[in-house]
């Protein structure tokens with residue numbers, strides 16, 4: 087860049103030369119300013135790890151919150167989250183022969199309708215809330231058996247009546263909790279509220295296997311990679327392949343990407359996410375059942391250290407590599423990590439641009 091600029095200056099040293107020099111200087115200045123102040127950040131990670139939730143937090147923190155359109159767009163997704171959670175519960179009752187209102191599930195008309203054709207139910211919200219709050223066995227007995235219940239499943243069951251009420255408008259927490267799979271590559275631009283004249287291009291991708299071949303398209307000139315990994319997935323299998331453990335898949339993907347030339351000059355952040363879910367899960371489910379090399383028992387600190395170590399060893403170059411523990415649904419947690427990450431990116435960018 088520097089060499090190219092000076093060769094132009096010499097060639098153009100005629101009557102219009104001064105103009106050219108000024109033009110080039112302005113261009114270089116503009117390039118440097120733009121380059122220094124626009125950061126490209128890519129969110130990657132396997133399915134359901136929390137990438138889109140981090141992006142939603144950017145909306146809350148830096149873009150004035152969710153718009154009316156965002157809310158309208160996600161009403162149906164919130165209702166589907168309620169419905170899916172109740173269908174999983176009822177399916178488990180059916181599989182295990184657990185009775186509701188003293189009868190098998192197929193003979194309880196509400197339950198049967200929810201499983202067969204929920205949309206035919208006039209007031210699904212009232213029906214679901216009635217079952218969920220009226221049948222204690224669902225929460226106490228059946229729920230623990232539904233091992234693949236989504237992280238926000240219980241949250242939405244508790245919100246069933248509100249989510250289906252006429253004129254329902256999702257709260258910020260509903261929007262952070264709602265699960266809707268991402269497809270394709272979605273870029274969001276924003277200027278962080280903490281100023282500094284920076285602007286961010288944040289790219290969110292779909293994490294499931296079928297989506298990953300698209301990732302390469304957004305890997306050029308990346309300033310920072312935020313690899314999101316769920317801490318709580320050690321006892322789960324992939325939605326798209328029930329034979330593969332989710333943590334193993336995420337470690338494989340991390341190893342393949344964290345060492346590529348694409349990110350040679352980028353900061354790599356590893357967000358060990360879903361800390362809130364992990365804290366509860368580790369009390370009950372021993373990591374050793376799924377990863378026999380773990381010897382720490384039902385201990386949060388040892389469990390965290392074990393999973394963190396697995397990721398850490400997979401990144402060969404430890405330079406510009408930062409690990410944070412996060413709860414993406416918690417705005418304060420994301421704000422704290424975001425600030426720390428931003429400082430690193432600004433410094434890294436300043437150093438790399440300074441070399442020009």
Ligand SMILES: Nc1nc2c(ncn2[C@@H]2O[C@H](COP(=O)(O)OP(=O)(O)OP(=O)(O)O)[C@@H](O)[C@H]2O)c(=O)[nH]1
Nearest residue numbers: 134135136137138139262263265268293360413414
């Ligand atoms: N409790 C809890 N739930 C979380 C956390 N992070 C994400 N979730 C929930 O996990 C679900 C999946 O989160 P998403 O952000 O959609 O995951 P994603 O990585 O974008 O998934 P894909 O788009 O399929 O790649 C949502 O219901 C989120 O609310 C967390 O830290 N704690």
Ligand SMILES: [Mg+2]
Nearest residue numbers: 137138267268
């Ligand atoms: Mg997503």
